[in-house]
Amino acid sequence: MKYNKQLSDIISQVAQISGYLWEKGWAERNGGNISYNITEFAPELMSFEAIAPEVEIGFEVSHLKNAIFYVTGTGKRMRYVSQSPLDNGSIIRICDDCRHYETIAEYDIRPTSELPSHLAIHDYLQVRSSSYKAVMHTHPTDLIAMSHHTPFLKKDVLTHLLWSMIPETRAFCPKGLGIVPYKLPGSVELATATIEQLKNYDVVMWEKHGVLAVGENLIEAFDMIDTLSKSAQIYMDSRMMGFIPEGLSDLQMDELREAFNL
Numbered sequence: 001m002k003y004n005k006q007l008s009d010i011i012s013q014v015a016q017i018s019g020y021l022w023e024k025g026w027a028e029r030n031g032g033n034i035s036y037n038i039t040e041f042a043p044e045l046m047s048f049e050a051i052a053p054e055v056e057i058g059f060e061v062s063h064l065k066n067a068i069f070y071v072t073g074t075g076k077r078m079r080y081v082s083q084s085p086l087d088n089g090s091i092i093r094i095c096d097d098c099r100h101y102e103t104i105a106e107y108d109i110r111p112t113s114e115l116p117s118h119l120a121i122h123d124y125l126q127v128r129s130s131s132y133k134a135v136m137h138t139h140p141t142d143l144i145a146m147s148h149h150t151p152f153l154k155k156d157v158l159t160h161l162l163w164s165m166i167p168e169t170r171a172f173c174p175k176g177l178g179i180v181p182y183k184l185p186g187s188v189e190l191a192t193a194t195i196e197q198l199k200n201y202d203v204v205m206w207e208k209h210g211v212l213a214v215g216e217n218l219i220e221a222f223d224m225i226d227t228l229s230k231s232a233q234i235y236m237d238s239r240m241m242g243f244i245p246e247g248l249s250d251l252q253m254d255e256l257r258e259a260f261n262l
């Protein structure tokens with residue numbers, strides 16, 4: 001299949017970022033998944049025939065009628081998504097009833113097990129008329145480790161701790177890190193709880209599981225997780241050296257907020 005330039009760029013972005021996820025050690029086996037709303041970038045896909053029977057989504061995504069997505073495939077490894085996004089993912093279109101999707105490319109690949117979260121989020125982004133097109137879930141070891149400590153799970157405790165490790169984290173992840181208490185992977189409950197957090201955050205922690213980020217593109221979503229992970233590493237390295245890191249002072253944080261208009 002021949003794709004237009006914009007769509008080829010998006011597929012290249014998927015290849016690049018999925019490679020980073022593997023190199024970072026955030027994507028053991030088939031850990032993590034990616035979806036990208038490509039509706040406006042690929043009008044020619046609208047006329048494509050379905051190549052597999054319709055599949056029920058499990059709920060209605062009323063703002064996604066006929067929307068088209070690239071999604072990584074269930075069971076597919078990021079290290080291979082990186083080599084060939086289209087052999088390890090599919091292109092799906094939401095049906096007229098907004099309750100089913102159909103696959104329009106490629107054969108024999110079913111979408112990620114986290115499709116409920118991905119589609120519910122894209123639906124929510126449409127409601128908000130958001131410019132965000134990319135949704136990414138991954139398993140950053142350092143951040144997940146921090147989610148095993150109950151005091152860190154109270155609202156904005158981790159946000160402030162991670163912000164205070166290095167100025168960039170506040171500057172480039174200005175909304176902080178939302179927290180979703182543990183829910184079964186792939187469940188509608190996980191999707192619903194995630195959307196609740198996305199009202200206030202662009203990155204959310206799935207307790208004892210991973211992180212999910214939304215952004216205008218995959219690079220932005222990746223960079224926010226990477227920045228938070230950097231802070232987590234500084235915190236853990238300090239603890240390993242035997243001290244509790246001081247963190248930026250409130251005054252330094254206030255100064256940052258003003259300087260960067262946060």
Ligand code: 2HA
Nearest residue numbers: 030031032033114185
């Ligand atoms: O795709 O990470 O949460 C595998 C997962 C499920």
Ligand code: ZN
Nearest residue numbers: 031032209210
């Ligand atoms: Zn996961």
